[in-house]
Amino acid sequence: MxxxxxxxxxxxxxxxxxxxxxxxxxxxxxxxxxxxxxxxxVPSSLPNSPSFPLQIPHPLNLSLNCYLYQSTVYLIEPTDASFNSNLQPLPPSSSSSKGWLIKVQESKDQPLSLLSPISDRKLSYPLSINNTSLMPLNLLNYRAIQLCKSYTIEKPIRFSSSVHKVVFYPNSPWNSVEDCVSCYIFEEGKLGIMKHGDKKWKRVDDKNFYYDDVIVFKGQFYVTDKWGTISWIDVSSLRLIQFSPPLCGFGNKKHLVESCGSLYVVDRYYESSENMRRNYGGRRREPDEVVECFKIYKLDEEWGKWVDVKNLSDRAFILGQSCNFSVSTKELIGYEGNCIYYRDSFDVLMYNLDDYKITTVDFNPCIDKTLWCHAPWLRC
Incomplete structure (x- = not known):
């Protein structure tokens, strides 16, 4: 050895x-x-591998085209090469091995776009010290670890609220785009699917219009309805196969999150109308925007039952605008363990499972200030 x-x-x-x-x-x-x-x-990519944005037919109007965009969430960790005279050192209280989250939207026709990993808001590109050129990210100085991919549909303004969630699978440098399938939730919770090259989207389960979330888990599309029942989609037959017992959670919206190889449902509870008579910093929220609490359940696949989760330990759940994922806060600066991060119409918020309190997170915008201050290539 x-x-x-x-x-x-x-x-x-x-x-x-x-x-x-x-x-x-x-x-x-x-x-x-x-x-x-x-x-x-090894080639950088194969000619037939997916290249974004992909032009696809609009789910509700076949006479219109829309585009499927892909974004990737990375954990950026500094290496020994990043601590040189040109970079500001991290504060003594910070671990040099800890990193930050960034989200990058890819396009074959345009430069990479930086997005907030939670809100999907587009960030301005960092400039050099003299503000005359873009500040490049040298991957020899930073370790980039891919955490997840997310997808959004760019569509005409009058259809802006029709599609709520899109997932795409499989997708790697070695997959042909002809093998890829898109699955989406639209309108009030209808479920649709489309293989690449199809002329139109196909409905899945005409009897249920109350699907809340869809995710790729262990190479399959999994969906949850408003009762917390998880099913996986047989793409070849467009049938739903029930995978879990009903959760029977009483929250207003169910989110699917994969964490450490297990599947979780995060049940979001909105405040009741009688508790809505308050003003948040001078900005009035709509009733369906104000979260009262979250409850988390883990699916025990072996026993086929739900486990009530009270503590996430060092992990945090991110409920993003276009994807949900979990992170280990031991590896991140600016995130707290046993918390859920999410966004409403105005702010990025954090729900603490220890004391059940909700606080506004002071990201800039929605990105950890320590990264903004100490990593010149991401200064906005």
Missing amino acids: DQKVDWSQLPFELWPKIGKQFDHHIDVLRFRSVCKLFRSS
Whole structure:
């Protein structure tokens, strides 16, 4: 075990097989950046792999076209190379191994766009010190770990509220776009699906119009209705197969979150109308915008039952505008464990499961201030 191995002496035919084990574009990019041998063994992308934005028919009006955009949430961690004379050091109380969340929207026709990982608000690109050129992100100085992907549909303004959630699968550098499928929730909770190349979206389950969320979990589309019953979609037959017993949660909206290989439902409770007679910082919320509390349930797949979760330990759940995911706060600056982060019409908010309090999070905008202050390449 103490013997050093010269990896460059491996047979050349092994390198393409090794490179194709990476499902994420960022991992392929880093693999190809090691040396000329690695770069020549694995292409940056395949001609038929998905390239965004994808033009698709509009779910409600076939005479209109819309575009499917992809965004990726990354955990950015500093490496030893990032602590040099050109960068401000982190404060002594911060761990040099901790990182930050960023969200990047990809487009083949435009430069990458920076988005808030919680609200999806577009951020201005960081400029150089003299404000004359864009500040690049050198991936040799930072470790980029892909956490999840999210998808949004750009559509005509008059249809802006028709589609609430979109997921897309499979998607890796080695998948052909012809193998990809989109699943979406539209209007008041209807469920639709479309294989790439189809001329129109197809409805799934005409009898249930109350689906709240959809997610890709273990290579399948999973949906939850307003009663918390989870089903997975058989794409070939467009049938729903019940996967869980009904949760029977009394909240107003169910969110699906994958965390550490398990599936969770976050039940969102809105304040009742009699408690709505208050003013939030001079801005009046609508009744369906003000959260009273959240409750979390974990699906025990082995026993087929729901487990009431009271504590997330060091993990935090992010209920974003276009995707939900969980993070370990041990690896992040500016996030607290055992909390749920979400957004209403005005602010990014944090619900603490310890004391059940809701507080406004002072991100700038919606991005950790420590990243904004100490990482010049992301200064807005």
